Amino acid sequence: MRYALLVQGAPYSSQASHSALRFSEALLARGNRLVCVFFYHDGVYNAARLAAPPQDEPHLVDAWVRLNEKHGTQLQVCIAAALRRGLLDEREASRHGKSGHSVEPPFELTGLGQLIDLGLGVDRLVTFAP
Amino acid sequence: MQAETVLNGDVLVILRHPPHGSSWLREGLDAALVAAAFGQTVSLLFQGDGVLGLLQGQGPGPLGQKGSSATLDMLAMYDIESLFLDARSLARLGLSTESLQLPASPLEPPSIAELIAGHRLVLTF
Numbered sequence: 243m244r245y246a247l248l249v250q251g252a253p254y255s256s257q258a259s260h261s262a263l264r265f266s267e268a269l270l271a272r273g274n275r276l277v278c279v280f281f282y283h284d285g286v287y288n289a290a291r292l293a294a295p296p297q298d299e300p301h302l303v304d305a306w307v308r309l310n311e312k313h314g315t316q317l318q319v320c321i322a323a324a325l326r327r328g329l330l331d332e333r334e335a336s337r338h339g340k341s342g343h344s345v346e347p348p349f350e351l352t353g354l355g356q357l358i359d360l361g362l363g364v365d366r367l368v369t370f371a372p
Numbered sequence: 373m374q375a376e377t378v379l380n381g382d383v384l385v386i387l388r389h390p391p392h393g394s395s396w397l398r399e400g401l402d403a404a405l406v407a408a409a410f411g412q413t414v415s416l417l418f419q420g421d422g423v424l425g426l427l428q429g430q431g432p433g434p435l436g437q438k439g440s441s442a443t444l445d446m447l448a449m450y451d452i453e454s455l456f457l458d459a460r461s462l463a464r465l466g467l468s469t470e471s472l473q474l475p476a477s478p479l480e481p482p483s484i485a486e487l488i489a490g491h492r493l494v495l496t497f
Contacts, residue, residue, distance in 0.1 A: 248495070283399050283497075323399060354406040358383065361493040362412070369496055 243274045246360045248369040252284040253302040254295065256372035259288055263305050265368065270313055277364055278316040279306065280357045281349075283371070286324040289317070289349040310348040318360075321351040381454060382412035384491035387422035391430045391440035397422065400497025401443045408450040415454035416447075417487060418476060423461045426472045444473050456487060 247266065251258025266276055281288050293303045309315045325334060328344060331351050335343040345351060361367040385404040389396035401416075408414045418426050425440040432439050447453070459478035462468070469478060479487065488494055 250497075282403075283396065322402070354403055355410050357403065357495075358407045358410050358412060358493070361495065362382065367493065371496070 243365045246277050246364045246367045247279045249281050249285040250283040250371035252287040258370040259302050262370040276315045280318045282320045289319045289345045291346045317349045318352045380490040381415045383407040384415045384494045386417045386496045388420040390421040390424040396497050397425045414452045417456045419458040423457050428473045
């Protein structure tokens with residue numbers, strides 16, 4: 243079955259990211275495909291490349307990146323929700339005259355239309371929200 | 373699997389948060405507008421405190437949040453005309469449909485289940 247996840251909780255603030263990552267492992271272990279994880283609302287903070295959690299806590303941002311590297315899962319971030327929360331890739335940072343960027347590949351800033359396409363295109367879209 | 377279910381729309385957006393205090397309602401309505409702009413038939417269900425978003429006069433507040441009133445005015449422009457609300461939520465808040473900015477059909481729980489089953493994609497905010 244082809245799955246996609248919608249993550250709307252900020253990492254380390256709510257259970258949403260932890261649960262979504264564990265659900266990802268479970269569904270992949272059963273031979274399903276995880277096409278994409280879409281980050282919206284406070285979920286966009288999962289794409290913060292500067293996240294530096296203590297060493298005895300799971301590194302959630304790195305966990306998403308590993309998901310992409312191992313399984314080809316796309317990591318899409320709603321651009322409107324991201325920009326107003328200070329999450330900008332290099333292109334947006336330069337467009338807005340910012341001295342640094344906070345989002346980098348494999349996370350990609352994209353529009354909400356992608357979420358709609360995704361939801362209608364997969365077998366299951368599962369939401370993780372606080 | 374859903375062969376016996378009658379589809380009454382492509383996308384159902386469920387709104388469960390009030391228009392002030394968080395960005396849930398606004399970002400949920402944004403998702404609805406984008407889905408409509410992409411040519412999907414969109415329905416809205418206001419549930420729980422989300423029914424407050426339909427209340428008249430939900431304009432910008434002193435904290436700089438936009439409220440829901442202006443976005444509700446845009447719904448017709450995007451052909452979003454299927455508006456529903458959870459009748460029990462409205463009653464629990466002591467409100468009636470007369471105090472709403474836009475007409476929305478009140479639904480009891482069994483009809484809400486049918487509504488959800490009747491859409492290909494359900495997004496909950």
